[in-house]
Structures are given as C-alpha cells and as structure tokens.
Amino acid sequence: MNDNLRNAMVAARITTTDVAAALAVDPKTVSRWLKGRIPYPRHRWAVADLLHVHETDLWPQLAQQHHSLADGVQAIYPHRWAVPHTVWRTLFQDAAKEIAILTYSGLFLLEDRRILDALIGRARAGVKVRILLGDPNSPQVAARGTDEGIGADVMAARIKNALALYRPLLGIPNVEVRLHRTVLYNSIYRADTELLVNIHAYATPAADAPVMHLHHADEQGASTVYLASFERIWTTGTPHSDEPRADSGQDSGQS
Structure with a gap:
C-alpha cells in the first residue's frame, strides 16, 4: 500500500476518480498506484503537481534512485x-x-x-x-x-x-x-x-x-x-x- 499517496489525496480532498479524470487514466490505474505500483514518470509528475507535493514525497524510494x-x-x-x-x-x-x-x-x-x-x-x-x-x-x-x-x-x-x-x-x-x-x-x-x-x-x-x-x-x-x-x-x-x-x-x- 502507498500510504503517502493515500494521505496526500485525503489532505487535498481529492478522490481516486478525481485523479483519474485529471490524468485521463482509468480509476483502476489509480487504485493500482494506491496499492503500491509506481506510475510512469509522466504520471508521477502529474500526480505530484495535482497534489502540490514533490514526487519523492509520494514515492520516497525514488529519492535513492536520484542520488545513485x-x-x-x-x-x-x-x-x-x-x-x-x-x-x-x-x-x-x-x-x-x-x-x-x-x-x-x-x-x-x-x-x-x-x-x-x-x-x-x-x-x-x-x-x-x-x-x-x-x-x-x-x-x-x-x-x-x-x-x-x-x-x-x-x-x-x-x-x-x-x-x-x-x-x-x-x-x-x-x-x-x-x-x-x-x-x-x-x-x-x-x-x-x-x-x-x-x-x-x-x-x-x-x-x-x-x-x-x-x-x-x-x-x-x-x-x-x-x-x-x-x-x-x-x-x-x-x-x-x-x-x-x-x-x-x-x-x-x-x-
């Protein structure tokens, strides 16, 4: 489960359907992200912009990839x-x-x-x-x-x-x-x-x-x-x- 993504969506009062509509993807795709799947970069950046956070706040494992x-x-x-x-x-x-x-x-x-x-x-x-x-x-x-x-x-x-x-x-x-x-x-x-x-x-x-x-x-x-x-x-x-x-x-x- 991606609790960081779920908590950010709750804080922003944005639902799975809202994210899907904003990114033009299927709500099932957003559900898979909430379950732990990491989106493609273009989707990560779009979600981060939508929630007004940095992508590494939603997917902390990316920070280590950046540093490497x-x-x-x-x-x-x-x-x-x-x-x-x-x-x-x-x-x-x-x-x-x-x-x-x-x-x-x-x-x-x-x-x-x-x-x-x-x-x-x-x-x-x-x-x-x-x-x-x-x-x-x-x-x-x-x-x-x-x-x-x-x-x-x-x-x-x-x-x-x-x-x-x-x-x-x-x-x-x-x-x-x-x-x-x-x-x-x-x-x-x-x-x-x-x-x-x-x-x-x-x-x-x-x-x-x-x-x-x-x-x-x-x-x-x-x-x-x-x-x-x-x-x-x-x-x-x-x-x-x-x-x-x-x-x-x-x-x-x-x-």
Whole structure:
C-alpha cells in the first residue's frame, strides 16, 4: 500500500476518480498506484503537481534512485516541460541565501504567479537575487530565435515581456537584473546549493531540451562548472533599469 499517496489525496480532498479524470487514466490505474505500483514518470509528475507535493514525497524510494545517478546529480528530466511545477516552486521557495537565474527570457517561470511571488518573498526576506536575461537588442538573442525557429523578433519580445513581469522585483534591496550578450549553452536556475540546468541543443526549443538537477556539495562536482559559467557572464552583464538605453554594441564572452 502507498500510504503517502493515500494521505496526500485525503489532505487535498481529492478522490481516486478525481485523479483519474485529471490524468485521463482509468480509476483502476489509480487504485493500482494506491496499492503500491509506481506510475510512469509522466504520471508521477502529474500526480505530484495535482497534489502540490514533490514526487519523492509520494514515492520516497525514488529519492535513492536520484542520488545513485552520479555524484551531485539528483535527477535528469528528458524535457524542461517535464519538470514538475512543484520542483520549480520548491527550488525558489526554499532558498535561504541566494537565487541566481541565467537564461534568455525564462518567460515560462513567470507563467506561474507563485514563482514570482516566491522570488519577491525571498528577496524581501533578505535572500540575494540575481537575474541574467538576454539583451533583446543583441545578435546572440536574434540568432537563438532563428535557431529555435520562432524568429529573432519573437525571442526579443519574450525577453521584453519577462523584464516587464520582473518589474515588481526591481525596487527590492538585494535584487539585481542584468542583460547579457552571450551564446548560452545552458540556462541555469540556482537556489543556494541546488541547481536546475536546462541544456540547450541546436534547433531545439529550450522547453524540449533536457534538465539536470544538480546539488553543489564540493568544488569537484559538476555543479562547479555551471556556477563558474554564471559568475563569468554576470561580470560582463549590463545592469538593467526601466529607463531606455542606447545599444552599446558591446559583446561579452561565451559561457
């Protein structure tokens, strides 16, 4: 019996029929999960999102599997869209010292208002928040939009939309937003010692590319590479404000 799943469903006041309807599966399938069968990953993530918990809260045996992947590698998701929303929210909500985001637009984060609220709440609690977005006027952003098949103008527009949505953060101490002109090989989302790294692939939208969950425990782990990449790009980034600025044409180094 999976008491963790049963108790979470009771706490959420969700029945077997509710879960089956939300996931478009047979209620008998949900009953088998309650009896101990472990669902396929896509179903585990969907159930965890539905119950607003992490999948390892429902299936603790998965935690050991994650830790056994490699030193510092907690999990590997086949696509960014496969990362449960609860993982993103928990990442930022649990930050105690620092949050760091490196991407081109990261607009998908702001589609969940709870993530923006978490960033605002953590910043007001004294957590240092650093956000690096692509310069919408840069050739690197234009090239990425072309590579993804959405066009340079669309990619630039996404960044401008993200900057507008991040505006509530700009007046909070310990928050800084910078723009970069860098060819990104990965997008990085850090909260203290936990990182989600979205691996970029040519001609592939970032949402379709894999994501690694890394834990930074020492200077020998894989996470060190990505933390160093973030810091290098941060030093070359241009501070952002709501005031319009001229295009300087300056080009930063690559990650």
